[in-house]
Amino acid sequence: MPELPEVETVRDGLERHVVGRRVTGVEVRRPASIRRHLGGAADLTGRLVGREFTAAVRRGKFLWLPLGAPESDDALLAHLGMSGQLLVRADPAEGGDHRHLRVRLLLDDGGALDFVDQRTFGHLAVVDLEPTADGRPGGAGSAAALVPGPAAHIARDLLDPALDREALARALRRKRTVVKRALLDQTLMSGVGNIYADEGLWRARVHPEHPTPDLTAEQAHRVLDGVTEVMRDALRQGGTSFDALYVNVNGASGYFDRSLAVYGQGGRACPRCGAPVVREKFMNRSSHFCPVCQPR
């Protein structure tokens, strides 16, 4: 499924192949996929046709394409959810009959941008851009200090060059909760999901339910560094599966198969010490950790 590194790979692909294109038509095949666009399919179409994509920006797992020509502070916002893909088609004859094609944008170069989403947890919407709280650029790919309204409350992510890591480490330790829950709190830092939380904590040798107020400054930085590194590693691998014409979101084949130390490895040997990896229920999902390397 698309996580922050896969979304960044998509952003990069959109920057290369879609920025500068103008929308000539919109097909909404599954209204649920635009449920967050107030006004429905007709309004979405009206706000897109004739407009040009001027950039490709990402913060956490939110992705947006600011719209220009005519200039206005709005953007096409995308969240891929669990199964979303944005696929660039050189020829609309390709992919038009895909089972899970939800929204198709026709472009002025004769191609198309397809939103494919099996489970429809993702969505597209045209939304207004707002100034960020700190007045600094929005995130990867951004030149302007503007973010989409629905993503305005999302914190910077761990790969954002403008992130203040010292301040984040302090904020992490101020939280009155446990460390994994804090990692998943998008208002504290964005882009971390279940997989990277588990993998990052394993790298940092910290138990998922370690209370945040009990973290030492050194531990807090180790946790942030662990999550950052695992996402950087994944991004490197995600980048390799990128194809010029096909904006790949195939996180499963690019990354999941190989480098996971604990996620989904319940019962198997910890790559560091050989102890069986534990899988536990946590927050209505699963936590995976090594009981020896990550003592409670």
Place this chain on the structure above:
DNA sequence: CCATAATCCTGTACGC
């Protein structure tokens, strides 16, 4: 401020 549960959805993997 923090925690929990419900909500959205569908393909896959089970047990019987």
Place this chain on the structure above:
DNA sequence: TGCGTACAGGATTATG
């Protein structure tokens, strides 16, 4: 073989 069920997951909203 087929049927039912649990599960996977992020973001949002409501409620305690």
